Amino acid sequence: MPRFPCVSGLMTLRNLLNQRLRTAMTAVGIDDTFAPHLAQSARPEFGDFQANGVLAAAKAAKTNPRELAQAVVNKLDLADIASSVEIAGPGFINIHLANGFLGRGLMALSTDNRLGVEKVDAPETVVVDYSSPNLAKAMHVGHLRSSIIGDAVVRVLEYRGDTVIRQNHMGDWGTQFGMLIAELEDQLVATKGAAAGATENPDIALADLEMFYQQAKAHFDADPDFATKARDYVVKLQSGDAHCRTLWQQFIDTSVAHSESIYQQLNVSLSHTDIRPESAYNDDLEPIANELIQQGLAGESDGALVAFLDELANKKGEPSPVIVRKSDGGYLYATTDLAALRYRDQQLKATRILYFIDARQALHMKQVFTLARKAGFVGDDISLEHHAFGTMMGPDGKPFKTRTGGTVKLADLLTEAVHRAEQLVSEKNPQLSSDERNDIARKVGIGAVKYADLSKTRTQDYIFNWDSMLSFEGNTAPYLQYAYTRIQSIFRKAGISGEDSSASIVITEEQEKKLALQLLGFSDTLEQVAREAYPHVLCTYLYDLASAFMSFYEHCPILKDHIDAPTRDSRLAMCKVTARTLSQGLDLLGIETMEAM
Ligand code: ARG
Numbered sequence: 276m277p278r279f280p281c282v283s284g285l286m287t288l289r290n291l292l293n294q295r296l297r298t299a300m301t302a303v304g305i306d307d308t309f310a311p312h313l314a315q316s317a318r319p320e321f322g323d324f325q326a327n328g329v330l331a332a333a334k335a336a337k338t339n340p341r342e343l344a345q346a347v348v349n350k351l352d353l354a355d356i357a358s359s360v361e362i363a364g365p366g367f368i369n370i371h372l373a374n375g376f377l378g379r380g381l382m383a384l385s386t387d388n389r390l391g392v393e394k395v396d397a398p399e400t401v402v403v404d405y406s407s408p409n410l411a412k413a414m415h416v417g418h419l420r421s422s423i424i425g426d427a428v429v430r431v432l433e434y435r436g437d438t439v440i441r442q443n444h445m446g447d448w449g450t451q452f453g454m455l456i457a458e459l460e461d462q463l464v465a466t467k468g469a470a471a472g473a474t475e476n477p478d479i480a481l482a483d484l485e486m487f488y489q490q491a492k493a494h495f496d497a498d499p500d501f502a503t504k505a506r507d508y509v510v511k512l513q514s515g516d517a518h519c520r521t522l523w524q525q526f527i528d529t530s531v532a533h534s535e536s537i538y539q540q541l542n543v544s545l546s547h548t549d550i551r552p553e554s555a556y557n558d559d560l561e562p563i564a565n566e567l568i569q570q571g572l573a574g575e576s577d578g579a580l581v582a583f584l585d586e587l588a589n590k591k592g593e594p595s596p597v598i599v600r601k602s603d604g605g606y607l608y609a610t611t612d613l614a615a616l617r618y619r620d621q622q623l624k625a626t627r628i629l630y631f632i633d634a635r636q637a638l639h640m641k642q643v644f645t646l647a648r649k650a651g652f653v654g655d656d657i658s659l660e661h662h663a664f665g666t667m668m669g670p671d672g673k674p675f676k677t678r679t680g681g682t683v684k685l686a687d688l689l690t691e692a693v694h695r696a697e698q699l700v701s702e703k704n705p706q707l708s709s710d711e712r713n714d715i716a717r718k719v720g721i722g723a724v725k726y727a728d729l730s731k732t733r734t735q736d737y738i739f740n741w742d743s744m745l746s747f748e749g750n751t752a753p754y755l756q757y758a759y760t761r762i763q764s765i766f767r768k769a770g771i772s773g774e775d776s777s778a779s780i781v782i783t784e785e786q787e788k789k790l791a792l793q794l795l796g797f798s799d800t801l802e803q804v805a806r807e808a809y810p811h812v813l814c815t816y817l818y819d820l821a822s823a824f825m826s827f828y829e830h831c832p833i834l835k836d837h838i839d840a841p842t843r844d845s846r847l848a849m850c851k852v853t854a855r856t857l858s859q860g861l862d863l864l865g866i867e868t869m870e871a872m
Contacts, residue, residue: 322369340366394436409446425631453509458491556614578602634663665736696720726752730814778844
């Protein structure tokens with residue numbers, strides 16, 4: 276069988292075209308500071324791909340761009356790949372790919388269990404800091420974005436062969452915990468008193484972490500003795516007092532278990548061993564501070580230890596202050612992050628560190644990165660990346676809240692999503708057994724919430740809307756899951772499985788060509804997501820794929836009587852690659868598929 280170079284261990288479609296263009300450009304004397312600038316064309320009259328890099332080269336050489344483009348095309352070897360190449364406009368090179376080439380490429384995909392996605396040649400060690408909730412409270416909607424965006428990128432990186440080290444930098448330390456353990460102690464004593472001999476069971480007191488926090492806060496505000504005790508407990512906790520430690524550990528264990536149940540519901544791949552909370556760096560904080568002093572990077576200011584960064588000075592030229600240690604001796608969020616950076620570089624040997632944190636922490640991240648580099652806590656060649664995201668908004672365009680203005684607990688949001696999906700699924704398909712219905716509702720409901728978020732450009736705020744995310748039309752999880760089940764029902768009708776096929780794929784129709792081109796772009800898409808950490812790029816890809824499939828399905832009959840066997844098998848093979856790509860792509864987003872819905 277002829278093998279398509281993009282899956283024979285050589286390169287993706289885009290890389291292949293880029294390389295051929297580069298060779299032709301070199302042959303006419305264009306040096307490699309000029310890239311071919313290849314892009315997939317939006318309209319078929321511009322070919323399937325368009326390269327416009329010659330324009331810049333012609334400008335620099337002060338020659339006629341169309342003539343230079345012609346010279347490149349004369350040298351361009353796309354035999355067997357393109358059906359025609361033409362020059363358009365001021366010197367664009369339009370490439371129309373040959374159906375035979377696409378058919379061969381697709382056949383190679385159809386027998387490749389990695390769908391043309393090569394493992395990277397030089398795997399990176401990528402530390403990904405994501406989710407990282409504060410354990411003082413229940414997880415709320417503010418934790419959704421980091422958890423699912425981070426997880427999608429983690430899955431893509433791993434799939435491409437990078438070594439990924441997940442780091443759940445949970446907030447388990449700080450003044451709040453004094454108040455919380457004092458409250459826990461109170462409530463445990465109270466239950467003990469109420470039922471003599473009752474075991475100290477923190478699970479009862481902490482059944483609702485949000486409520487518990489409110490109780491502790493109210494207690495703290497109303498009762499000065501309690502407040503004093505709470506402050507005292509902070510100090511005791513930090514100095515290792517056994518009683519306070521025990522209470523703290525009980526609280527932390529319950530809160531961690533709560534987060535883990537959310538991860539499970541959300542299909543987020545974080546596990547217990549990925550947790551390296553703030554407290555893990557306690558012993559590193561003093562040495563970090565001392566080292567900053569020794570290097571002359573931090574000094575005393577109003578009793579606190581502060582580093583002033585000229586690199587991040589404001590418009591007036593005032594340096595940006597980073598408080599390393601407060602005047603009461605306490606360490607801060609930034610200090611812990613410096614320690615974490617050093618650990619990730621020196622112990623985990625990261626070559627890239629990715630942070631998925633709210634855009635409102637942009638300055639904090641800049642400060643920490645800058646200071647860590649200056650102090651040599653990380654090497655020069657490590658890539659430090661804050662991948663920021665916007666806020667999830669309610670229908671009123673303000674940050675998403677409950678009707679009474681409280682924070683929305685993530686657990687409640689997910690329960691509602693599944694509930695709404697269940698109603699929808701029952702309406703659509705009343706014949707389902709209750710087990711089937713529950714399973715589908717869970718996958719659709721959770722998938723819808725995740726996809727609605729992942730499909731938006733992460734740097735922007737977005738409006739949370741139940742109706743649009745659960746719609747079976749448009750760029751939604753249910754639409755993609757439905758497209759997948761459509762294909763499964765074709766296989767059932769044809770009496771075949773969706774496994775690999777070895778049928779010849781022959782492309783004749785325009786819709787077949789479009790579908791093939793889309794399928795062959797999977798690897799390029801994942802490469803982009805791995806580089807830029809924007810999962811919406813994969814969502815858009817999958818949506819375009821499902822749409823290309825739907826129009827293929829409409830225009831190209833598969834199981835009709837008048838369709839000859841080779842055409843039928845060719846089209847079924849295209850269905851198989853499509854179904855596998857959809858389910859693999861959704862899986863990389865952490866979204867499940869089902870056989871029917
Ligand atoms: N716990 C922090 C918060 O809830 C997020 C931590 C992000 N990670 C980090 N290394 N700073 O805001």
